[in-house]
Amino acid sequence: MAAPTMHRSTDTPSAAPQTITMIKGLNQALRTSMERDPKVIVMGEDVGKLGGVFRVTDGLQKDFGEQRVLDTPLAESGIIGTAIGLAIRGYRPVCEIQFDGFIFPGFDQIVSQLAKLHYRTQGRIKLPIVVRVPFGGGIGAVEHHSESPESYFAHTAGLKVVACSNPVDAYWMLRQAIECDDPVLFFEPKRRYHEKAELDLSVAPQPLFSSRVLRKGSTATIATYGPMVRTSMDAAIAGAEDGLDLEVIDMRSLSPLDLGPVYESVRRTGRLIVVSEAPGESSIAAEIATKVQQECFYSLEAPVLRVTGFDTPYPPAKLEENFLPDLDRVLAAVDRSLAW
Amino acid sequence: MSSPERWSQPQPSGAPAATAAAPTAEQVIAGLRATSEGGAELVQLLTPEGERVDHPDFHIDITPDELRGLYRDMVLVRRADREANALQRQGQLGLWVPLLGQEAAQIGAGRALRPTDMAFPSYREHGVAWCRGVHPNEIVGMFRGVDHGAWDPVAKRFHPYTIVIGNQCLNAAGYAMGQRFDGKVGDDNGEATMVFFGDGATSQGDVHEAFVWASVYDAPLVFFCQNNQWAISEPTERQSRLPLYQRARGYGFPGIRVDGNDVLATLAVARWALDECRHGNGPVLIEAFTYRMDSHTTSDDATRYRLSTEVEEWKLKDPIERVKAHLSRNGFADHDFFDGVQAEADELAAVLREHCVSLPEPPPSRMFDNVYAEPSPALQAQQAEYETYLAGFAGGEH
Ligand SMILES: Cc1ncc(C[n+]2csc(CCOP(=O)(O)OP(=O)(O)O)c2C)c(N)n1
Numbered sequence: 228m229a230a231p232t233m234h235r236s237t238d239t240p241s242a243a244p245q246t247i248t249m250i251k252g253l254n255q256a257l258r259t260s261m262e263r264d265p266k267v268i269v270m271g272e273d274v275g276k277l278g279g280v281f282r283v284t285d286g287l288q289k290d291f292g293e294q295r296v297l298d299t300p301l302a303e304s305g306i307i308g309t310a311i312g313l314a315i316r317g318y319r320p321v322c323e324i325q326f327d328g329f330i331f332p333g334f335d336q337i338v339s340q341l342a343k344l345h346y347r348t349q350g351r352i353k354l355p356i357v358v359r360v361p362f363g364g365g366i367g368a369v370e371h372h373s374e375s376p377e378s379y380f381a382h383t384a385g386l387k388v389v390a391c392s393n394p395v396d397a398y399w400m401l402r403q404a405i406e407c408d409d410p411v412l413f414f415e416p417k418r419r420y421h422e423k424a425e426l427d428l429s430v431a432p433q434p435l436f437s438s439r440v441l442r443k444g445s446t447a448t449i450a451t452y453g454p455m456v457r458t459s460m461d462a463a464i465a466g467a468e469d470g471l472d473l474e475v476i477d478m479r480s481l482s483p484l485d486l487g488p489v490y491e492s493v494r495r496t497g498r499l500i501v502v503s504e505a506p507g508e509s510s511i512a513a514e515i516a517t518k519v520q521q522e523c524f525y526s527l528e529a530p531v532l533r534v535t536g537f538d539t540p541y542p543p544a545k546l547e548e549n550f551l552p553d554l555d556r557v558l559a560a561v562d563r564s565l566a567w
Numbered sequence: 568m569s570s571p572e573r574w575s576q577p578q579p580s581g582a583p584a585a586t587a588a589a590p591t592a593e594q595v596i597a598g599l600r601a602t603s604e605g606g607a608e609l610v611q612l613l614t615p616e617g618e619r620v621d622h623p624d625f626h627i628d629i630t631p632d633e634l635r636g637l638y639r640d641m642v643l644v645r646r647a648d649r650e651a652n653a654l655q656r657q658g659q660l661g662l663w664v665p666l667l668g669q670e671a672a673q674i675g676a677g678r679a680l681r682p683t684d685m686a687f688p689s690y691r692e693h694g695v696a697w698c699r700g701v702h703p704n705e706i707v708g709m710f711r712g713v714d715h716g717a718w719d720p721v722a723k724r725f726h727p728y729t730i731v732i733g734n735q736c737l738n739a740a741g742y743a744m745g746q747r748f749d750g751k752v753g754d755d756n757g758e759a760t761m762v763f764f765g766d767g768a769t770s771q772g773d774v775h776e777a778f779v780w781a782s783v784y785d786a787p788l789v790f791f792c793q794n795n796q797w798a799i800s801e802p803t804e805r806q807s808r809l810p811l812y813q814r815a816r817g818y819g820f821p822g823i824r825v826d827g828n829d830v831l832a833t834l835a836v837a838r839w840a841l842d843e844c845r846h847g848n849g850p851v852l853i854e855a856f857t858y859r860m861d862s863h864t865t866s867d868d869a870t871r872y873r874l875s876t877e878v879e880e881w882k883l884k885d886p887i888e889r890v891k892a893h894l895s896r897n898g899f900a901d902h903d904f905f906d907g908v909q910a911e912a913d914e915l916a917a918v919l920r921e922h923c924v925s926l927p928e929p930p931p932s933r934m935f936d937n938v939y940a941e942p943s944p945a946l947q948a949q950q951a952e953y954e955t956y957l958a959g960f961a962g963g964e965h
Contacts, residue, residue: 294748300783305737305776312741315726316749336773339731340738347715347727350937384938384946408940436943483943 244427249420252394253283253359256401257321261291264319267405270297271306271323271359280325281361281420303333307358311340314354321405327362328371334379341410342385357404357411362390363454363504364551365418367544374541375453375505380412381482381514388482389435390414392456394424396479399432407435414481416454436480438488444474447498447561450489450515452478455502455552462557471561481511489515490522497528498564504551507535529567532560605856606810609824612831615884617892619831627835631899637678637830638890638900639908641670644694645887646912647703650919651693651710655865659923660710664691668828668860671886672793674698675825675833676855679841680761685746687726687739687762691793695763699725703915704922713926733771736762736790740777743786743849752787757845759787761837767798769814770806778818778852787844789837790815790852793827795859800872815852827855828886858884931957 247255260267269284269291275298278285288296299306303324310320324330330337337358344352364373381388387409391397397415404411433439441456442463451459456477463473474492478484493499499519501512516531534552542550605611610625648666655663666673669691677698680686688695693706696718705717709728716727729735739762751758768774769792781788792811796803803811815822821843825836833855840851858881862869869878894900935950 300776300779302772302776302779304773305740305780308734308737308773308776309741309744309780312738312743313745313748314741315721315738316742316745318745318748332772335731336734336737340729340734344727345940346937348720348937349714350940351719351721352727353940355940387939387943483945485944 242428244425244429246423247394247398247426248423249391249394249397249415250281250283252398252426253401253415254285254287255426256398256405257284257287258290260321260402260405261287261295264405265295266317267319267321268295268297268313269321269323270299270310272299272301272325274298274323279323281417283359283415284323303329303331304336307333307336307341307356310356311336311344311354314356315352319355319357319405321357321359324358324360326368326372327360327374327376330358330360330376333358337380337386337410337412338383342383345409346385353408354410355405355408357401357407357413359401359413359415361417361420362414363416363418364541364547365454367547369544370541373544373547375503375536377412377414377453377481378505378510381511386410386412386482387436387480388412388414389480390416390453391479392416392419392453392477394422395426396477398426400435400479403432403435414453418454419457422457433479436483436485438476438478438480438485440474440476440488440492442473442475444472445496446472446474447500447564448474448476448489448492448496449500449502449557449561450476450478450519451502452481452511453503455504458552458554459502459557462554462561465554466558466561469558471558473561478511478515484511484515484518486515486518486522489519493519493523494526497526498561499523499527499531500534500557500560500564501531502534502552502557502560504536506538507533508538510535529564532564534560605824605826608812609826609856610832610836611826611829612835613829613889613893615828615889617889617896619893622832622835625832625835625839627831627838629831629834631894631897634831634890634894635900635904637674637834638887638894639911640674640678640694640697641830641887641890642908643912643915644674644697644703645670646916647697647919648693650916651703651707651923652861652865654707654920654923655710659920660707660865661712662710663865664710665859665861665864666691666693668858668881668886669793669795669855670694671830671890672791672827672833672855672857675827675830676761676763676791676837676853679834679837680759681841682724683751683758684841685724685726685739685742685758685760687735687742687760688728689732689735689763689765689768690728690730691765692728692763696725699723701725703919707919707923708926711923711926713929733764733768733773733777736764736768736771736774736777737780740780740784740786740788743781743788743844744784746787747785747847752845752847752849755842755845757787757847759789759841759844759849761789761791761841763791763793765798766792766794766796766803766811767801767806768792769811778815778850781850782818782820785847786850787847788850789840789844790850791837792852792854793857794854795827795857797859797863797869797873799863799867810854812852812854820850820852822852822854824854824856827857828884828889830886830890857886 275288673694743760812822
């Protein structure tokens with residue numbers, strides 16, 4: 228299957244490569260997008276003066292003014308619902324939802340209006356809106372601050388859902404999401420916000436809605452996304468010491484899923500482990516597993532296995548180490564696959 | 568305990584709130600039902616008997632020609648509404664949402680809008696649609712199940728119907744914020760937005776949030792609540808202790824209750840409210856006090872929850888009859904005019920019927936169209952697979 232086309236954004240290599248955090252990458256993506264298109268606006272709770280609770284929008288209001296960086300009233304349905312009206316008016320809003328667990332008051336507007344207006348109007352209304360959601364656990368937070376609600380949105384036609392896993396992708400994927408004419412739910416792994424990488428703007432970005440093989444290997448394939456990309460890479464490195472040669476694929480796009488590289492990989496390795504910290508039941512991980520067994524049935528040496536969060540509400544912080552897949556659980560799944 | 572205004576009065580200071588004898592549910596209902604006359608603050612310019620009356624704040628200059636135009640609008644949309652209702656009864660539509668009784672509210676509001684304004688309807692606003700240049704033909708497909716509404720919302724400046732109660736109020740608030748951001752507010756040439764919703768919708772969080780957004784961003788937005796007394800089977804009293812227009816004060820903008828069966832008063836109040844918005848003084852809440860004469864939809868049976876005496880009482884306030892009485896009594900229109908409008912209405916109904924019954928079935932591929940602005944490969948693959956599957960039947964059937 229051809230990779231989806233979404234790579235309009237390119238930057239002239241003006242600056243030397245710089246080492247940035249994911250937060251910085253996101254901030255820079257917003258800034259560049261706002262500089263290039265006066266219709267891009269940022270809106271959400273505390274995104275102005277404070278710069279957002281994670282400082283992703285730091286400094287933007289100072290430079291772009293209160294009309295382009297809106298400190299909104301405290302109501303998520305209001306944020307999404309008014310962004311829709313602004314988009315109909317020609318704006319390209321980037322909404323910030325403060326934490327994953329607070330997207331639900333906005334759920335109605337997202338699934339009832341945001342996802343469907345293009346379809347209902349036979350394409351006459353476009354809603355180029357990005358909804359940024361810091362997601363996932365591992366930061367020791369109180370409840371409703373560590374959830375992984377991405378599957379709800381991937382289940383809804385009309386929405387596109389992506390998750391970044393590193394600072395470079397954070398920059399490019401957000402740039403591309405803002406340029407996309409469809410609504411994009413943009414998930415940011417908050418436990419990876421402070422990790423660093425080198426951003427070289429002279430290197431052309433990969434298309435937004437595509438997955439990427441991060442590590443080549445022959446023993447088994449790991450398909451993962453968001454915060455579990457790092458965990459999976461760590462597992463691959465640790466596994467190498469035991470003679471395992473694991474291939475790791477960062478899915479990046481959850482809807483649409485770009486499964487071509489996964490199929491290709493599984494046909495070589497014969498084994499697939501899907502790693503995600505969201506509860507496994509009816510999840511993205513379930514979807515990947517289904518499609519792969521359908522497409523690669525005769526190549527599989529073992530059933531597709533999943534390593535996910537448990538099918539429980541997110542536990543109290545003292546238990547999140549138990550809840551979240553870690554390196555050992557990933558390697559245990561690889562062992563199970565190999566033992567088949 | 569008959570005046571609802573009482574509840575908006577501040578509690579006497581010093582008296583513990585609990586002893587201020589909160590009204591019982593029965594008292595609330597009795598009290599608000601007593602406002603079926605609309606209450607003292609109801610703006611009215613044309614009595615049910617068809618007599619012009621003055622209102623100190625809402626004056627309107629209107630020519631006989633304009634009056635005849637409003638009459639014609641109302642007769643035509645009522646006729647189209649009745650035809651669609653009949654089409655549903657005959658199995659041609661899956662559902663119809665009647666506007667019967669709400670013609671004056673919708674035409675008064677709709678005719679106050681200018682082409683550059685934007686309107687966000689709920690699902691009963693066939694009269695407003697008419698004023699925006701949306702033909703009933705463009706509406707019925709949605710109720711026949713062939714499309715989701717055929718009009719171009721961008722060209723007509725009339726948003727798609729919204730079924731999820733209250734959602735459109737926030738979408739309208741955002742749009743109106745955009746009008747302000749675009750610098751289209753501030754003088755007589757300014758733009759404004761009007762959003763339509765019911766009395767039941769006022770209980771939804773989205774409507775509350777829209778009130779908040781519109782007020783804190785000074786959005787040029789007129790909230791037009793058609794209080795038709797019922798949200799399916801639930802009376803207005805189940806939504807609010809206060810008359811709805813009084814809620815606006817809590818958000819910091821004016822609320823006005825207008826006789827929604829009086830097209831002149833509605834037009835005057837809506838023009839004033841839009842003007843406030845154009846000049847940057849918005850938002851405004853208008854409560855059009857009216858009545859849904861038919862059932863909620865063709866799937867509803869209103870006799871189960873409301874008394875025929877109530878319906879009979881409201882019949883006397885019919886929005887069309889009072890304009891007709893006014894026109895004839897003052898010699899502004901004669902039999903030929905009324906017959907002409909009626910003939911035009913029958914013609915419209917015939918066109919609607921013909922269009923409706925001959926609407927083509929949408930091709931299966933339509934299901935897959937426009938899900939995304941930038942197509943998704945997986946969905947394209949699904950569509951191709953389904954088309955191949957369908958093509959497999961093509962040869963074998965005859
Ligand atoms: C969120 C939501 N809940 C329930 C419904 C089902 N429903 C459709 S119309 C209606 C009553 C609405 O009453 P009101 O707001 O007064 O508008 P009216 O129909 O009287 O114009 C209900 C409950 C809905 N469409 N949306």
